[in-house]
Amino acid sequence: MFSRSICLLAAAICWTLVGAHTVITYPGWRGDNLITNDTWPYGMQWMYPCGGMPTTTNRTLWPVTGGAVALQPGWFQGHATAFFYMNMGFGTDGPMAGPPNMSFPMVPVFQIVGPSKNPYPGAFCLPQVPLPVGVNVSIGDNATIQVVETAIHGAALYSCVDITFADPQDVAEVNATNCFNSSDISFNSVYSIAGSTSGATRTLATTSLLPLVGLLMYAFI
Numbered sequence: 001m002f003s004r005s006i007c008l009l010a011a012a013i014c015w016t017l018v019g020a021h022t023v024i025t026y027p028g029w030r031g032d033n034l035i036t037n038d039t040w041p042y043g044m045q046w047m048y049p050c051g052g053m054p055t056t057t058n059r060t061l062w063p064v065t066g067g068a069v070a071l072q073p074g075w076f077q078g079h080a081t082a083f084f085y086m087n088m089g090f091g092t093d094g095p096m097a098g099p100p101n102m103s104f105p106m107v108p109v110f111q112i113v114g115p116s117k118n119p120y121p122g123a124f125c126l127p128q129v130p131l132p133v134g135v136n137v138s139i140g141d142n143a144t145i146q147v148v149e150t151a152i153h154g155a156a157l158y159s160c161v162d163i164t165f166a167d168p169q170d171v172a173e174v175n176a177t178n179c180f181n182s183s184d185i186s187f188n189s190v191y192s193i194a195g196s197t198s199g200a201t202r203t204l205a206t207t208s209l210l211p212l213v214g215l216l217m218y219a220f221i
């Protein structure tokens with residue numbers, strides 16, 4: 001919270017402070033997994049399902065009706081474009097006291113277009129990510145949000161945040177400080193090719209998520 005205020009006051013140094021060790025900037029993340037060393041020679045973030053980070057107990061409250069997810073996508077090279085997946089897993093009965101699986105998509109896959117194939121600053125935020133279709137949750141239930149970012153070559157980076165579902169009024173406010181779209185990151189719709197006996201049919205995987213029209217740009221960074 002402190003660094004977010006600083007960020008608002010001094011946008012120029014925002015990247016240095018907030019960006020230093022964060023990928024899921026809202027509602028938080030399990031911890032710093034931007035590590036490459038002898039244990040993780042390819043980098044920790046590539047490990048399914050949560051970039052090598054075990055389940056945490058410092059859970060963030062997240063609205064039982066769904067809520068915001070904000071990200072800094074440009075940590076590694078090779079993400080001039082990237083596909084994003086956001087999934088949810090439920091409970092703590094799985095490996096490392098996490099969910100048994102992360103098999104509940106919250107949004108259809110979408111693509112971002114960044115400014116460079118080299119690492120870049122900047123963030124984007126989806127203010128109202130819904131719960132996975134068909135699931136029922138109660139206030140106090142625990143879940144994990146998994147964000148998957150695939151590089152141009154298809155390899156996937158993983159980050160997670162452990163949450164506890166809460167009454168929306170008990171969740172910290174989402175505003176232009178912690179939920180904004182940088183002007184140098186844009187979005188593409190993702191097309192799916194639906195196979196059929198008469199040949200491939202192009203179908204727009206439409207989502208209310210990705211209209212380019214109305215893209216709000218807070219050029220903080």
Ligand SMILES: *[C@@H]1O[C@H](CO)[C@@H](O)[C@H](O)[C@H]1NC(C)=O
Nearest residue numbers: 028029030031032056058060
């Ligand atoms: C939980 O604690 C870890 C370790 O201190 C920290 O890196 C991480 O940001 C915290 N996560 C949340 C959601 O507060």
Ligand SMILES: *[C@@H]1O[C@H](CO)[C@@H](O)[C@H](O)[C@H]1NC(C)=O
Nearest residue numbers: 033035036037038039040044
């Ligand atoms: C690599 O970093 C991880 C996470 O901090 C740590 O657990 C591990 O011991 C480190 N490995 C080496 C060889 O330093």
Ligand SMILES: *[C@@H]1O[C@H](CO)[C@@H](O)[C@H](O)[C@H]1NC(C)=O
Nearest residue numbers: 056057058059140141142164
């Ligand atoms: C949710 O997680 C918290 C922190 O790990 C734990 O104290 C609490 O008992 C869990 N709640 C449920 C319903 O499992």
Ligand SMILES: *[C@@H]1O[C@H](CO)[C@@H](O)[C@H](O)[C@H]1NC(C)=O
Nearest residue numbers: 089090091099100101102103
């Ligand atoms: C995935 O996890 C849910 C609980 O969150 C469980 O009900 C379901 O059976 C699991 N699916 C598979 C394929 O394991």
Ligand SMILES: *[C@@H]1O[C@H](CO)[C@@H](O)[C@H](O)[C@H]1NC(C)=O
Nearest residue numbers: 131132133134135136137138
């Ligand atoms: C969710 O709750 C509704 C209303 O209580 C119920 O009709 C529905 O079957 C539940 N769905 C699941 C997947 O449990």
Ligand SMILES: *[C@@H]1O[C@H](CO)[C@@H](O)[C@H](O)[C@H]1NC(C)=O
Nearest residue numbers: 001172173174175176177178
């Ligand atoms: C945005 O919300 C945070 C709490 O989530 C709060 O600390 C901050 O002051 C708010 N910023 C503005 C500009 O209202």
Ligand SMILES: *[C@@H]1O[C@H](CO)[C@@H](O)[C@H](O)[C@H]1NC(C)=O
Nearest residue numbers: 125179180181187209211216
């Ligand atoms: C960021 O852009 C996406 C895609 O157009 C949009 O869904 C989202 O609402 C925007 N976020 C903000 C904070 O305006």
